[in-house]
Amino acid sequence: RKEVEQDPGPFNVPEGATVAFNCTYSNSASQSFFWYRQDCRKEPKLLMSVYSSGNEDGRFTAQLNRASQYISLLIRDSKLSDSATYLCVVTDHGSSNTGKLIFGQGTTLQVKP
Amino acid sequence: EAGVAQSPRYKIIEKRQSVAFWCNPISGHATLYWYQQILGQGPKLLIQFQNNGVVDDSQLPKDRFSAERLKGVDSTLKIQPAKLEDSAVYLCASSLFGRALYKNIQYFGAGTRLSVL
DSSP states (O other): OOSEEEOOOOEEEETTOOEEEEEEESOTTOOEEEEEEEOTTSOEEEEEEOOTTOEEETTEEEEEETTTTEEEEEEOSOOGGGOEEEEEEEEEOTTOSSOEEEEOOOEEEEEEO | OOOOEEEOSEEEEOTTOOEEEEEEOOTTOOEEEEEEEOTTSOOEEEEEEETTEEEEOTTSOTTTEEEEOTTSSOEEEEESSOOGGGOEEEEEEEEOSSSSGGGGOOEEOOOEEEEEO
């Protein structure tokens, strides 16, 4: 079983649609959770951290369910510029004070006019 | 504030040749990471440095890959000899040190795209 699993997609949606991405992780001791965005042929960039209580940043909402080891990202009112690959990321601290990021394979979103 | 710098941006080599990549992290970031990203996959951690010490190199193919961060700032990653399956983007990232959430945010360089022919 992969440490972080995502549906690779692609998700093809029209502008204005609401789309949701899901992610599961295998290590119940994971402590920090993030969504990164990666544009084609670019480096990953932090989209948002994921807090236990859930959090929202504009059109983006992230949820964490520790009991089910499940993370989600909801994008409302999709824009053409949202087209990218969305990477679910979990931190495994192990014996280190700074966590090792474990990436899912990413979910590709294509927003069409 | 300057971001993570990497060079070269692109490299094409033949199998069995050697190649080296360079990374300069964000100023003040104690932790530096090298990732390998194969097309269609998420980045995979190769090695993590804390200042100039190795924290995790469990996924580094040590028979051919090596990395160093001698003065706790810049780092180099070397492949010798390269294989066809090493074709990938090599990403360098840096972060602050600590368990707090914001200290775990990693900032990535633009990467080096390696093609092994």
